[in-house]
Amino acid sequence: MVSIKTVAVLGGTGNLGPAIVHELLAAGFSVTGVTREGSTNSTPKYPDSVPVRAVDYGSFEALRAAFQNQDAVVSVVGTLGVPAQRTAVDAAVAAGVKRFIPSEFGINTRKVRGTSIGKILTGKIAVVDYLEEKARENQAFTWTGLSTGLFFDWGLDRTGLGIINLRDKKATVIDSGNEKFQASTLSHIGRAVAGILRHPDETANRYLATASFNLSANELVALVEELTGSKLAVSRVAAADLVKAGEEKLAAGDFRAFVDFLGAHNSADGAGNALSEEESANGILGLPYEDLRAEVESFLRRQGAL
Numbered sequence: 001m002v003s004i005k006t007v008a009v010l011g012g013t014g015n016l017g018p019a020i021v022h023e024l025l026a027a028g029f030s031v032t033g034v035t036r037e038g039s040t041n042s043t044p045k046y047p048d049s050v051p052v053r054a055v056d057y058g059s060f061e062a063l064r065a066a067f068q069n070q071d072a073v074v075s076v077v078g079t080l081g082v083p084a085q086r087t088a089v090d091a092a093v094a095a096g097v098k099r100f101i102p103s104e105f106g107i108n109t110r111k112v113r114g115t116s117i118g119k120i121l122t123g124k125i126a127v128v129d130y131l132e133e134k135a136r137e138n139q140a141f142t143w144t145g146l147s148t149g150l151f152f153d154w155g156l157d158r159t160g161l162g163i164i165n166l167r168d169k170k171a172t173v174i175d176s177g178n179e180k181f182q183a184s185t186l187s188h189i190g191r192a193v194a195g196i197l198r199h200p201d202e203t204a205n206r207y208l209a210t211a212s213f214n215l216s217a218n219e220l221v222a223l224v225e226e227l228t229g230s231k232l233a234v235s236r237v238a239a240a241d242l243v244k245a246g247e248e249k250l251a252a253g254d255f256r257a258f259v260d261f262l263g264a265h266n267s268a269d270g271a272g273n274a275l276s277e278e279e280s281a282n283g284i285l286g287l288p289y290e291d292l293r294a295e296v297e298s299f300l301r302r303q304g305a306l
């Protein structure tokens with residue numbers, strides 16, 4: 001029976017990291033923050049109670065020293081930091097870390113190898129492949145990947161999830177708008193990570209998936225309309241056109257293609273990428289689903305629309 005008490009978090013200062021740090025602390029883990037040496041990041045810092053180590057991510061020795069006496073490493077590094085995780089994995093193995101959670105936290109990258117969106121996610125896919133290899137070589141070293149779907153509250157606040165435009169009272173839906181997709185609030189993801197580390201045996205060497213809920217664009221539009229008492233002008237875009245636009249961007253080396261591919265991956269009619277009951281790790285992680293209506297209501301309040 002493995003027990004995890006000490007956790008080093010890499011990149012806990014960005015969009016998702018603070019929610020993970022918060023929930024790990026709330027669950028009673030002893031957290032150490034790891035930040036890049038010389039980082040001038042002005043995004044949220046680690047809480048005062050969390051010791052922070054500034055490390056050169058290119059240095060195996062520096063990372064190994066930072067991971068000494070840590071039971072787990074949780075990586076929440078942003079996209080540009082994904083390849084650097086390889087050295088962090090090597091350092092974690094050498095330091096005797098028992099569990100490594102890589103920076104996944106989106107679509108299930110185990111399922112998209114070789115697809116259009118998978119081409120953009122090769123870095124993440126390679127890190128999970130590497131973790132599998134290292135866990136095969138070292139019985140004491142384990143990993144867990146976590147797919148969360150879209151960051152629901154964060155995405156709504158930033159872009160209306162690409163669906164809702166409150167200011168202009170407009171909405172954009174892909175295909176029929178009926179396809180359900182997977183989404184998680186940042187705090188749900190934080191609790192899921194804490195849940196993985198609280199259930200180390202059940203979650204060892206597995207790629208898990210969680211969600212606050214599945215929802216469709218039409219459900220979101222209907223809820224916004226009902227709660228605000230105001231209709232949105234809905235326009236439609238064909239998933240096939242998004243994929244075509246994405247392929248053109250990718251051919252020109254423009255990685256904003258990801259947004260086009262993601263829209264089609266989530267919301268094309270028949271995409272089938274909502275989180276199924278069989279795939280959901282919410283049970284293993286001791287996590288309830290959340291209330292979509294309440295989350296939309298709180299988004300509308302944050303935006304001053306209620």
Ligand SMILES: NC(=O)c1ccc[n+]([C@@H]2O[C@H](COP(=O)([O-])OP(=O)(O)OC[C@H]3O[C@@H](n4cnc5c(N)ncnc54)[C@H](OP(=O)(O)O)[C@@H]3O)[C@@H](O)[C@H]2O)c1
Nearest residue numbers: 011013014015016035036039041077078080081103150151
């Ligand atoms: N599902 C979704 O809707 C969704 C949305 C956004 C992101 N994501 C995924 O969630 C994960 C975290 O994303 P995020 O948006 O929270 O990340 P972020 O805010 O862009 O970055 C998180 C932290 O990573 C560190 N970092 C930045 N650049 C780095 C580099 N080149 N090398 C190493 N570390 C670097 C920084 O910490 P320090 O300055 O302290 O080192 C930064 O605060 C990623 O895997 C991302 O793909 C998913």
